[in-house]
Amino acid sequence: MSMISLFGVIALGGVVVNDSLVMVDFINKYRKAGHTTVEAALEAGSRRFRAVLLTSLTTFFGLVPMLMEKSLQAQVIIPMAISLAFGILFATVITLILIPVWYVILDRFTKQNKLREFA
16 A cells, blocks of 8 residues: 555545534434434435435546546556545445444444443
């Protein structure tokens, strides 16, 4: 892994954190509206699906010309484009599937611990 590809990973971290925060914020808003945790997670996943998928795909396809470039000048930044492009595709799956699942699991875990404190 080169130093340039690490720059892509750092940029990817910002995108992943932003997408995850948007998803968690949406779940929290639905929970405040009176929905259960599972209902809120399912609704957030379905409501944010198009926005997250479209932003990820446009970013990926925006980087494809850089990935296909054969010039000597572009060879320096291709590792960054590779790590960013394919990392965004992987992060999309994490954001749409794993973040809501982890949210529900952590919510159940914290509820069980609160019940144990009062027992």
